[in-house]
Amino acid sequence: MSSDRLGRPPALLIVPAALATLLLVVPLVSLVARTPWRRLPELLFTEEVGLALRLSLLTSTVALAVCLVLGLPLAWFLARTDFPGRSLLRALVTVPLVLPPVVAGVALLAAFGRTGSVGGPLRDLTGITLPYTTVAVVLAHVFVSMPFFVISVEGALRTADPAYDAAAATLGATRWTTFRRVTVPLAMPGIVAGLVLGWARSLGEFGATITFAGNFPGTTQTMPSLVFVELQHDQEAARVISLVMLAISIGVLTLFRDRWLGTP
């Protein structure tokens, strides 16, 4: 390795780097090591886990679709157009990234709750209430994962050379054609990376979901909520469900890593 020629890495860097690795790896290894393999089938193949898994996959996938349909245009506006207040808009989009999830849940209640600023009029007009429904789970997921998606895609759009947009315009393409046939294909690796990031964030979402949508098996109880419930009375069950989520996460990561994320 060429860095060897510059001398050994200093101990002052080796020790913290090793500690960082341990901190990240030990919990995951422990989770796998302490899996009650013998009880696994009985703990895993229950109606509750089946319902939660189905709901988690459904809501995170729908949330992802919403992110793509609404978030991609937003990312395009942030990356490719110039309008007053663009920096402010970008700042607002990033707020949910740093917001505690439970606060996100409270904010969603304030907006879409029975008496919320949108939820109140909605109930008066149509009789529909959102909290504690599967739609609320999706809303919570969208709220927390959209910023990941938008920021990641905006970065990808900025890296894709805008000169290609200019070339397309000289060839007679409208901005929509350019978006569809040039910009999006060129930014595709970044878009997929954003989808993976957003989906992972959505799958793991707990705080906003339980605050805004509750924890009812079959309608709003996602995998993380189920883990939280199981932890109260059967830690082994909680570990088994967590193992499933770990497996899903690693599976998605390896599936997309080689093809899109570009890092070995």
Place this chain on the structure above:
Amino acid sequence: MSLDVRVVVPGRVEAAFTSPLGETVAVIGPNGAGKSTLVGAVAGLVRAGGHVRLGKEELTERTVRDRRIGFVFQDKLLFPHLSALANVAFGPRSRGTPRRAAEQTARDWLERLGIGDLAGRKPGQLSGGQAQRVAIARALATDPQLLLLDEPMAGLDVRVATALRIELAHHLAAYGGTTLLVTHDALDALTIADRVLVLDEGRVAQFGTPAEVAAQPATEHVAQLVGLNVLRDGDHFTAFPPSAVNVSLDEPAGSARLHWRGTVTNAAPHGEALRLRASTESGPELIADVTPAAATELSLAPGRAVWLTVKETAVRRY
């Protein structure tokens, strides 16, 4: 009927010219003279004041798309995710031609540029010369009313550029529309163009036929491009070929009026001779051709202090 352009980009370009429709105008000048900015402004890609009129059409306020131009970019900008065929078909398809017809048009253009067999390749699988042919085909396939080429030969090796230059001249003649060709190569300007626009520091230094510009260059840059020494004194120019410059190590005695003390900055083979570039104390940069024997005898290498003299009989004034 003419192409009437006035471009003002504060601090960079302030240039105007009028050229008959159907002609090819070469835009030449040193790096940073504003050549790319000028064609960018004509295309609408660079924000600029002034106007662009093509015959009766006023292009100034139109978007890039609605100007109906063809643009060959310096770095080609072929869409990397599309095949050569899809790149060329992109223009016609964007203008509403159905896919099949657009692909047929694209195929015809690739054939015409001699790369019909490369239709299925992605830009990453093409050589520089092949990619530039695709870029030219892509621009022409939209049937533009105005064709803009920004240094189409840049980055190609000499052999490829020479072949492409001949072809390009042929295609431009067949195209029949109005063309602006940015180049830093005197050959392009003199062989392909009907008119030459010389830009210097963002302003038009000269606008004329290739013969006029070659015979009486108005800037040192163009003079060197066409292989002439030109000294400017107000509106008066003094021109002499490099072969008329005598190089010696001692101060020349006698009546030669034109002599300079200078330093050799560059020496390169030029035909049978060695072409020297020398910076002089009084200002102008001169080129001089000497025989290899003389160069060896006088140790003429970069850094060497020399005297340069020109016989009055070899000088042309205008």
